[in-house]
Amino acid sequence: MSQLIDGKKISQQIKDELKEEVQRLKDNGKNACLAVVQVGTDPASTVYVNNKKKACAYIGIESRAYELPEETTEEELVALVERLNMDDTVNGILVQLPLPVHIDADRIIRTISPDKDVDGFHPVSVGRLWIGEKGFLSCTPAGIIQLLKRSGIGIEGKECVVIGRSNIVGKPMAALLLRENGTVTVAHSRTKDLKEVAKRADILIVAIGKKKFITSEYVKEGAVVIDVGMHRDEKNHLCGDVDFDNVEPHTSAITPVPGGVGPMTIAMLMDNCVETMRTQEERS
Ligand code: NAP
8 A cells, every 4th residue: 555645744743843943043042034025916926925924933933025016127126135135134035936027037046145045046055955065955855855754765775767857846856866875867858768767766756747647657566756746637626747546556655736745845945944043053
C-alpha cells in the first residue's frame, strides 16, 4: 500500500517548530519583518499574499504589506525595493509574482538584496545553492526535500528524475537533490523518450505544468512520486501534473494535490524569514 505524503501535516509541524524558535529568538532580542509587495489585484496573487501574511502572524513575525496599483511603473517598483533594501527594520523582501507584463520581473528580482531574498530567486542565492554555500533556498524545492526527509524517504544514492527545468522549481530541485547525494536527471520538453527516462526514477519529481500528464506508464513500480503541479480539472477540483488515481497504486509513496507540495512552499518561506533572525544571532 502506498504511503500518502501529508504536506498539510508536515507543513504544520514545521510552522509549529518555527513558532517556538521565533519566540526564543525574540526573547534574545532578535526580530524579523517581512515586506510583502503586490502589484495589481490578481485574485490568485491576493490569496497567496494573504496566506503569507497569515503564516507570518502564526509564527510570530511581522509582515508589512505594500499594495501597489496595477499601473505602477518598473522604476517606481525598483525604487520601493531599493528603499526596503536600505531599511534596517525589514529583514525579508517578497515581491509576489507574476508581475504585470510591463514590469521586467528579472530586473526586480535582481534588485532585491541577496541578504533579504527570502524567495531565493536572486542569482546570488541560486549561485550559492549550486556551489553548496549557505543561502536562501527556493521555497517549493526546499519544501519537497523536507517532505521526503520527514516521511522517512532517503535520497542518498537514489535515482532522482526531475521533470521540468524552470528557474523556480526544476533547476533548484535538481541542485537540492544533488546536495542530498541523489543521482539526478533533469528532463524537459526536448527530452527523448520521457517515459523511459521517468521510469528510471526511484524518486520522480513532476513540475511540468500539464494537468494529469503523468500516468502509470511513466512510473517504475514502487517509485516515490512528488507532484508539484497545480491545476483545476473539468469538475473545477484541484489536481496536479500526475494522474493520481492511475499512478498511486504503482507507487511506494505519493503526494496528493491538494495537500502535498502546496502547503510546504509557505512553510519554507517562513523558514527563510526565520533564517534572517538566526543570522542576526550568529553575528551578535
Ligand atoms: P514552467 O515554468 O511552465 O516549466 C515547465 C517545465 O516543464 C519546463 O521546463 C518544460 O520544458 C517542461 N515541460 C513542459 N512540457 C513538457 C513535456 N511534454 N515533456 C517534458 N517536459 C515538459 O512551470 P513551473 O513554474 O516549474 O511549474 C510547474 C508546475 O508546478 C505548474 O503546474 C505550477 O502551477 C506548479 N507550481 C506549484 C507550486 C507549489 O507551491 N505547489 C510552486 C510553483 C509551481 P522546457 O524548459 O523545455 O520548456
